[in-house]
Amino acid sequence: MGCNFSKYIACCWSTEKQQDRPVPEVQDDENEDNNEGSDLLPFHEFTFGQLKNATSGFAVENIVSEHGEKAPNVVYKGKLENQMRIAVKRFNRSAWPDVLQFLTEARSVGQLRNQRLANLLGCCCEGEERLLVAEYMPNDTLAKHLFHWETQPMKWAMRLRVALHLAQALEYCTNKGRALYHDLNAYRVLFDDEYNPRLSCFGLMKNSRDGKSYSTNLAFTPPEYLRTGRVTPESVTYSFGTLLLDLLSGKHIPPSHALELIRNRNLPMLTDSCLEGQFTNDEGTELLRLASRCLQSEPRERPNPKSLVTALTPLMKDSEVPSHVLMDIPDVSAAAPLSSLGEACQRMDLTVLHEVVEKLGYKDDDGTETELSFQMWTNQMQDTLNSKKKGDAAFRQKDFKTAIHRYTQFIEVGTMVSPTIYARRSLSYLINNMPEEALTDALQAQIICPVWHIASYLQAVSLIALGRDREARMALKEDNSHRTHAGFSMFGYIAWDRVVYTCA
Structure with a gap:
């Protein structure tokens, strides 16, 4: 590591003997809550x-x-x-x-x-x-990035950011009267669109009707919990200490084993070798000292969240660097280029959409034709099939009012559920300047087959027609990101949708 190791051991050992030294308290009476999520709707x-x-x-x-x-x-x-x-x-x-x-x-x-x-x-x-x-937090958990990384380990500066943000979350909750957090662990820390760490709100609810559930390994639970079966504010601090050990070591080390390593001065086992040269003697010592304080067997000797924030704030490095940079992730805020179909949707080119939907055919409805063939002996089923065929002919000939009428007849019978029918009627509604009805059908198509992106495109166009441009951009951006992650070309959407629906 980037320090004299013998000096580091001596410094930690000296600190461990002085664990009764109090962690400094924050002098401010209250957080200003300047980072509250004010743009969210009420509960x-x-x-x-x-x-x-x-x-x-x-x-x-x-x-x-x-x-x-x-x-x-x-x-x-x-x-x-x-x-x-x-x-x-x-x-x-x-x-x-x-x-x-x-x-x-x-x-x-x-x-x-x-x-x-x-x-x-x-x-x-x-x-x-x-x-x-x-x-929804789309970028996995701390456990995934810390223990199960695929390309490179989490950097020291990012680990400190996780610790500080988590402490700030606990301090905020405590100030708002929610000091209890059930089962705090690396799976409860999530990463948002910008790869900023956030604390899951689910742990603020009791795990069960009596609040006694604790799902992690008992080796990581606070000592007092084993005696009483109850979570207290001091129990939360203990769990925070186990997370500090996770961040320092890159491993999930039981607290009793970690404290034994400290007492035996076997500190190499507590530090992630991947962090070599990334932190100083003082930084490592302070984080280890803070973890030791959190893991005290006597609850009253553990620091509170406000003290945790105070102790961690001076350790922060690269505070102006975005989290996605520290995580070596490409700029997630940069808009990826839309596919050719996405661009057509953005400019409301319904002719292109009509061509695509018609070419897709009914590959998504393989089971529909088969089921109909067993029921065609009834007049009702024959009439239903005829409605579908007449709707398809009208759709192909761009007689969209007739298409709406015929597809509605097919849907109202309720025997078959076809995402293609809903998509075709959605587009027909759009062309007839009925965007509310179009949006309803596009949503219904996606409910039937969640992975069909034509439904997303129809939603986006419907939202644009309704003047809900922000929501439309979100639909197009999300759909485009799915295609980018899947590695599909901009012009491969027709073939890809067919494959998905053949398998669906």
Whole structure:
């Protein structure tokens, strides 16, 4: 590392013997909350139908959290009708039987608004369903970037930023009367669009109706929790200490083992070899001292969040450098060039859209034709099939009013569900200057098949026609980013959509 190692050991050992030295407190009475998320809407109570639509029926491909017997509450990604991306946590049916307790807890957490949090936007409580809705953080967890990195390890300056932002989040919550955080760990720290670290709001809710659930390995739980089964503000500080060890070592070292290494002066085991030369003797010593203070067996000897912020702030390096630069990620704010179809949507070129939708055909509806063939012996099914054929002929001949009428006849029978029919009727509505109806059909097409990007393009054009340009840009930007990550060419969208729908 970038310091004399024997001096580093001596300095840490001397510090460890002086652990009763208090961490300096912040003198300010209160944060000014100058980084609160003021642009977010107030807490909202969603219907179950809204969240079902937003997650495409809680589709498996929208699951973003690990789940199983030990973590039965699944988190899904989704998108509201205004194109806002959300994360939806759906609790198992045995959780939160008390409706009032759930609503009270959710509303309380929903009052928090801060840029250090992945804020809680709303909830849903219908029948046995209990769901939370939060801001969606698209760039994985601290655990992924710290323990399971693929290209290069997280830099020291970024690790310090994570520690400080997390401490600031805890200080904000404490100042707002939410000092308890359940199961604080590296999976609870998320990264937003700009790769800034944020604390998940889900941990501010109790994990279960009695608040006794703790999902991490017991080797990492606070000593007092093992005795009482309760989370206290001091327990949160203890968990923060384990995160400091994670950041320093790049490994998930049990606190008892870490303290033993400190006592035995075996510090190389506590420092990530990938950080060599990135921090000074004093910086390493201070972070290790702070972690040791957080991990004190007596809760009253641990620092509070305000003290953590005070201790970490002077350690910050490259504070003006954007997080995505520290993470060696290309500028995420720079707009990638749109595909040729995206550009056509932006200029409202419905002729190009019509050509694309017509060429796609019904590759997405392979099962529809087969199912119809078994039911064609009834007059009703024959009439339904004829409505579809007449709608297709009208669509091909650009008689869009007739197409709307015929496709509506097909849809109203309700026997078959076809995303292509909804897409074609959506475009027909657009050409007939009926953007609200067009948007509804485009959303319905995406609910049926979430990965079909033609539906996203139709949504974008509908939103432009409605004067909702910001939401339209979000739809086009998100769709373009999906295609960039997937490695598709700008002119390969027709073939790609066919492949997806053949497999869907």
